[in-house]
Amino acid sequence: xxxxxxxxxxxxxxxxxxxxxxxxxxxxxxxxxxxxxxxxxxxxxxxxxxxxxxxxxxxxxxxxxxxxxxxxxxxxxxxxxxxxxxxxxxxxxxxxxxxxxxxxxxxxxxxxxxxxxxxxxxxxxxxxxxxxxxxxxxxxxxxxxxxxxxxxxxxxxxxxxxxxxxxxxxxxxxxxxxxxxxxxxxxxxxxxxxxxxxxxxxxxxxxxxxxxxxxxxxxxxxxxxxxxxxxxxxxxxxxxxxxxxxxxxxxxxxxxxxxxxxxxxxxxxxxxxxxxxxxxxx
Amino acid sequence: xxxxxxxxxxxxxxxxxxxxxxxxxxxxxxxxxxxxxxxxxxxxxxxxxxxxxxxxxxxxxxxxxxxxxxxxxxxxxxxxxxxxxxxxxxxxxxxxxxxxxxxxxxxxxxxxxxxxxxxxxxxxxxxxxxxxxxxxxxxxxxxxxxxxxxxxxxxxxxxxxxxxxxxxxxxxxxxxxxxxxxxxxxxxxxxxxxxxxxxxxxxxxxxxxxxxxxxxxxxxxxxxxxxxxxxxxxxxxxxxxxxxxxxxxxxxxxxxxxxxxxxxxxxxxxxxxxxxxxxxxxxxxxxxxxxxxxxxxxxxxxxxxxxxxxxxxxxxxxxxxxxxxxxxxxxxxxxxxxxxxxxxxxxxxxx
Amino acid sequence: xxxxxxxxxxxxxxxxxxxxxxxxxxxxxxxxxxxxxxxxxxxxxxxxxxxxxxxxxxxxxxxxxxxxxxxxxxxxxxxxxxxxxxxxxxxxxxxxxxxxxxxxxxxxxxxxxxxxxxxxxxxxxxxxxxxxxxxxxxxxxxxxxxxxxxxxxxxxxxxxxxxxxxxxxxxxxxxxxxxxxxxxxxxxxxxxxxxxxxxxxxxxxxxxxxxxxxxxxxxxxxxxxxxxxxxxxxxxxxxxxxxxxxxxxxxxxxxxxxx
Ligand SMILES: Nc1ncnc2c1ncn2[C@@H]1O[C@H](COP(=O)(O)OP(=O)(O)O)[C@@H](O)[C@H]1O
Ligand SMILES: [Mg+2]
Numbered sequence: 001x002x003x004x005x006x007x008x009x010x011x012x013x014x015x016x017x018x019x020x021x022x023x024x025x026x027x028x029x030x031x032x033x034x035x036x037x038x039x040x041x042x043x044x045x046x047x048x049x050x051x052x053x054x055x056x057x058x059x060x061x062x063x064x065x066x067x068x069x070x071x072x073x074x075x076x077x078x079x080x081x082x083x084x085x086x087x088x089x090x091x092x093x094x095x096x097x098x099x100x101x102x103x104x105x106x107x108x109x110x111x112x113x114x115x116x117x118x119x120x121x122x123x124x125x126x127x128x129x130x131x132x133x134x135x136x137x138x139x140x141x142x143x144x145x146x147x148x149x150x151x152x153x154x155x156x157x158x159x160x161x162x163x164x165x166x167x168x169x170x171x172x173x174x175x176x177x178x179x180x181x182x183x184x185x186x187x188x189x190x191x192x193x194x195x196x197x198x199x200x201x202x203x204x205x206x207x208x209x210x211x212x213x214x215x216x217x218x219x220x221x222x223x224x225x226x227x228x229x230x231x232x233x234x235x236x237x238x239x240x241x242x243x244x245x246x247x248x249x250x251x252x253x254x255x256x257x258x259x260x261x262x263x264x265x266x267x268x269x270x271x272x273x274x275x276x277x278x279x280x281x282x
Numbered sequence: 283x284x285x286x287x288x289x290x291x292x293x294x295x296x297x298x299x300x301x302x303x304x305x306x307x308x309x310x311x312x313x314x315x316x317x318x319x320x321x322x323x324x325x326x327x328x329x330x331x332x333x334x335x336x337x338x339x340x341x342x343x344x345x346x347x348x349x350x351x352x353x354x355x356x357x358x359x360x361x362x363x364x365x366x367x368x369x370x371x372x373x374x375x376x377x378x379x380x381x382x383x384x385x386x387x388x389x390x391x392x393x394x395x396x397x398x399x400x401x402x403x404x405x406x407x408x409x410x411x412x413x414x415x416x417x418x419x420x421x422x423x424x425x426x427x428x429x430x431x432x433x434x435x436x437x438x439x440x441x442x443x444x445x446x447x448x449x450x451x452x453x454x455x456x457x458x459x460x461x462x463x464x465x466x467x468x469x470x471x472x473x474x475x476x477x478x479x480x481x482x483x484x485x486x487x488x489x490x491x492x493x494x495x496x497x498x499x500x501x502x503x504x505x506x507x508x509x510x511x512x513x514x515x516x517x518x519x520x521x522x523x524x525x526x527x528x529x530x531x532x533x534x535x536x537x538x539x540x541x542x543x544x545x546x547x548x549x550x551x552x553x554x555x556x557x558x559x560x561x562x563x564x565x566x567x568x569x570x571x572x573x574x575x576x577x578x579x580x581x582x583x584x585x586x587x588x589x590x591x592x593x594x595x596x597x598x599x600x601x602x603x604x605x606x607x608x609x610x611x612x613x614x615x616x617x618x619x620x621x622x623x624x625x626x627x628x629x630x631x632x633x
Numbered sequence: 634x635x636x637x638x639x640x641x642x643x644x645x646x647x648x649x650x651x652x653x654x655x656x657x658x659x660x661x662x663x664x665x666x667x668x669x670x671x672x673x674x675x676x677x678x679x680x681x682x683x684x685x686x687x688x689x690x691x692x693x694x695x696x697x698x699x700x701x702x703x704x705x706x707x708x709x710x711x712x713x714x715x716x717x718x719x720x721x722x723x724x725x726x727x728x729x730x731x732x733x734x735x736x737x738x739x740x741x742x743x744x745x746x747x748x749x750x751x752x753x754x755x756x757x758x759x760x761x762x763x764x765x766x767x768x769x770x771x772x773x774x775x776x777x778x779x780x781x782x783x784x785x786x787x788x789x790x791x792x793x794x795x796x797x798x799x800x801x802x803x804x805x806x807x808x809x810x811x812x813x814x815x816x817x818x819x820x821x822x823x824x825x826x827x828x829x830x831x832x833x834x835x836x837x838x839x840x841x842x843x844x845x846x847x848x849x850x851x852x853x854x855x856x857x858x859x860x861x862x863x864x865x866x867x868x869x870x871x872x873x874x875x876x877x878x879x880x881x882x883x884x885x886x887x888x889x890x891x892x
Contacts, residue, residue, distance in 0.1 A: 003801060004718075004791075007713065007715050008716025008717045010712075011717075015731050015732065017750075018765065019769070020731065025753060039753065081642065085642070085643060097643070101650070104650045104654060108846070109847075110832050110850045110851055114854045118863070119652070156650070214741050220855065234745060235741070248745075251745055251746070254739060336792075338792050359796070359800055363796075367792070368789070371792070373790060388799055436797060436798070
């Protein structure tokens with residue numbers, strides 16, 4: 001059966017061309033300057049990275065990080081209880097709840113964001129509603145709050161589903177054993193459920209943080225260019241400014257940010273597991 | 283010597299995985315219609331040897347001959363050899379009939395011939411009612427039979443069986459052992475059988491090949507293997523034995539436990555350290571300690587259904603003895619052993 | 634008391650999740666362009682939608698690309714998965730890790746990286762580059778769907794086929810493929826939905842001449858809200874819901890496919 005291996009060779013070549021080479025190109029462009037159409041005369045330069053450290057751009061990066069972190073935290077705070085409620089519901093209700101949680105994801109991502117535009121815009125549905133009840137108008141779009149809201153809306157299911165999956169697999173016997181041993185509900189939650197659900201939380205956080213920190217659609221549509229994120233900068237450089245060197249170094253920085261946060265998360269995941277073992281031994 | 287006809291011949295067969303020699307220079311000749319069993323502990327390289335014969339692993343070195351012709355370059359689908367896999371490997375998306383018909387369909391035999399041969403095979407295996415059944419819905423024993431039928435219907439010259447009864451419970455195992463033997467006698471093809479169960483190997487085979495750590499330890503009839511193990515490993519693996527460090531004084535004289543015993547072995551030289559094997563059932567207990575060649579005290583008695591298993595201790599060692607008579611613990615007894623029940627082996631160890 | 638709290642909480646969450654969708658759908662039937670006021674029922678926006686060349690063309694490209702990308706990535710991905718399955722050690726890990734890059738990397742990086750490759754190689758951005766990009770990000774999902782099925786496969790089943798005289802390619806077609814079919818199908822469905830839904834990677838690889846629906850929505854939305862998009866959203870949402878309901882009915886493994 002070893003001969004079956006040759007079936008992977010064409011795809012290996014394909015991956016080399018369309019996955020590896022493009023990333024090498026981006027890396028190359030990020031460390032050079034000169035005419036991008038003429039690879040031969042590109043010169044080594046760290047200018048694009050120096051440019052990233054200019055205050056305006058630094059601010060954009062910090063902003064992206066803060067907004068992504070905030071939206072991740074909100075998703076976690078809102079999503080964990082939902083996951084728990086769904087996991088504890090009886091099977092019939094549970095599959096219905098799951099279905100209703102997933103259906104909005106079937107709608108195109110852009111349309112979901114666009115929907116919030118029509119709700120939040122100055123003359124949008126929300127303000128009409130507030131007016132109707134004689135309440136003061138809300139001016140949140142375009143702006144950070146609207147971007148944050150859009151992120152939470154779009155990515156909340158990515159937090160709920162992995163946590164739900166882990167919670168629903170926790171053996172009921174653990175919980176029974178805990179209460180048998182005299183743990184009350186709060187204790188059972190903090191000592192049993194929460195530690196056991198860490199893998200779900202970790203993958204939820206990754207699945208929310210990753211698209212949130214790299215988005216340019218949400219900030220473009222709901223932020224109105226007022227609060228550009230790193231994604232907007234990359235889009236700008238490649239689509240409008242034509243400065244691939246700067247765009248590439250921004251992309252590399254984005255990837256590094258994500259790699260670091262993923263490394264931290266997998267560390268937490270691992271530590272969590274060691275902790276469990278520690279408890280088991282004690 | 284008359285030239286005998288061998289159907290399979292292994293010459294210096296060697297295979298390594300990750301730098302470890304799993305099968306190490308194996309030489310073996312298998313006659314037509316022989317029932318040969320590869321016996322050895324788990325991980326000793328039995329499956330790997332079988333897979334090389336089947337064509338699923340390429341030997342690193344050595345040759346496999348089939349009817350005198352080199353088999354190494356022949357791909358598995360062109361070998362006139364079929365395999366019954368360890369976990370059956372039935373095709374789950376086909377029913378019993380289609381599983382059995384698979385090989386014949388590939389040979390593009392006429393439809394009615396396929397039908398006829400498959401039906402006949404299913405009848406032979408007591409499976410005629412199950413043709414339309416899904417393989418998942420069969421019991422372990424039935425799946426086993428389908429796997430054998432699927433291989434045999436192709437009328438191979440050699441059938442390879444890798445622990446075919448390993449997944450069955452004890453009772454079914456015994457039944458299937460007998461059925462398999464009957465089948466082998468009636469269809470008259472060579473069986474190469476793999477097992478780690480010494481009892482199974484001894485009851486079924488014409489020839490047993492005892493393997494350990496990639497080496498062949500001994501090849502022989504079940505009687506040879508049982509009665510004349512060539513080394514400590516074989517003796518140990520084949521059954522519960524008393525293995526005793528002894529000294530061969532001269533031909534037919536061996537010394538242990540401070541006295542000289544008569545035996546039938548010759549050719550070891552004089553004053554050579556050897557290992558001696560005495561089977562637990564070959565030690566006869568006498569009530570009067572003075573009448574025994576060996577004296578000792580019974581330290582434990584366990585009833586084993588047919589016989590009692592007793593441990594008898596003297597100042598040198600502990601003997602295991604099987605007897606239909608029971609001697610209570612703490613009793614002083616004597617033991618006798620016949621010269622032909624003392625098996626002397628070369629002391630070479632097996633590690 | 635606690636039950637009530639739970640109900641209210643779940644109610645609020647579902648309100649949050651569904652309010653935008655309901656608003657979109659309701660206002661797709663609204664007579665005025667204004668988003669706040671209800672001025673009566675109309676189907677005008679739907680009519681305009683179908684007259685809009687930009688949108689009908691984008692619809693054509695979206696569907697064509699999705700079908701082509703699904704077919705290509707399913708075939709290539711399945712073959713590659715089988716190859717990878719029979720590999721061992723370092724090579725296998727390397728391929729699996731590279732295969733994971735498009736899944737883990739942010740879409741925007743995948744998009745710009747492909748764009749730099751295409752332009753550096755002197756290719757004109759358009760239908761072809763967009764198709765390549767879609768095939769690229771679809772294959773990993775097919776492979777990730779097929780590999781577990783291969784792992785579940787009895788290791789000896791292909792060997793058993795060859796033992797009975799099947800050539801490797803016959804064993805592949807008649808034994809392995811039927812066994813991993815569920816994985817292939819769910820991989821294909823995943824590829825299709827990913828392709829239909831994609832915006833970011835298409836945005837960077839489609840160039841100026843070709844657009845899919847997502848790109849059209851983005852450019853229209855940037856210029857301000859248009860009621861035709863409401864109509865478009867409603868139709869697309871409806872189409873997806875119907876499609877997935879059919880699939881779920883047919884396959885019966887609802888939960889798995891929904892996710
Ligand atoms: N494909 C393989 N890759 C690496 N090691 C293997 C492979 N197949 C078998 N081995 C190793 O070779 C040794 C012998 O295996 P095997 O022939 O299956 O033994 P047996 O059938 O006697 O139990 C074992 O240690 C096993 O782990
Ligand atoms: Mg084995």
